Amino acid sequence: QKEVEQDPGPLSVPEGAIVSLNCTYSNSAFQYFMWYRQYSRKGPELLMYTYSSGNKEDGRFTAQVDKSSKYISLFIRDSQPSDSATYLCAMSARGSTLGRLYFGRGTQLTVWP
């Protein structure tokens, strides 16, 4: 079993829809939780970063972390065609080195006009 599980989709929604993306994990040492977005033929770019449990909002994006359930979510409101990409969850443990992240497999999202 992988340490981070993520449904690869694909997920296809109409423009304006609310999108919910989720990951589960097994390692209780994970403290830092991130969402990356990867466009086709590009490297991943950081969207959201959350430390420990709670919610974080940035524009149309909201990240939620529930450490008791080992479950993280990313919500996209008023989705746009430009949001079409692969979304990767990632996490790391306290005390781990800077570059060592554990990624989910990614969920491919298509937002159609």
Place this chain on the structure above:
Amino acid sequence: KAGVTQTPRYLIKTRGQQVTLSCSPISGHRSVSWYQQTPGQGLQFLFEYFSETQRNKGNFPGRFSGRQFSNSRSEMNVSTLELGDSALYLCASSYQGANTGELFFGEGSRLTVL
């Protein structure tokens, strides 16, 4: 500010050959990490270098190696290539002292092994 630069972007090799990939991090970043991305496994951590020292290594065979130079540029090498090594190899850099998870990725080197 220039981003992370990876070369070459695309390459084709045959089984048994070796390959060297190069990564130039963002200026001022001293940590460089390498990841392998495949459709089946997603992103898997290869190794991380900081100030020319390997600080962390993922679960890959010894055919995968890397190094970092004094200017923070990094190279990774894969020897005795296998078909299963076909993947997108991503390099990421980050700023010292900030465990925020903000890795800055390059666009990757896509390796095809025939």
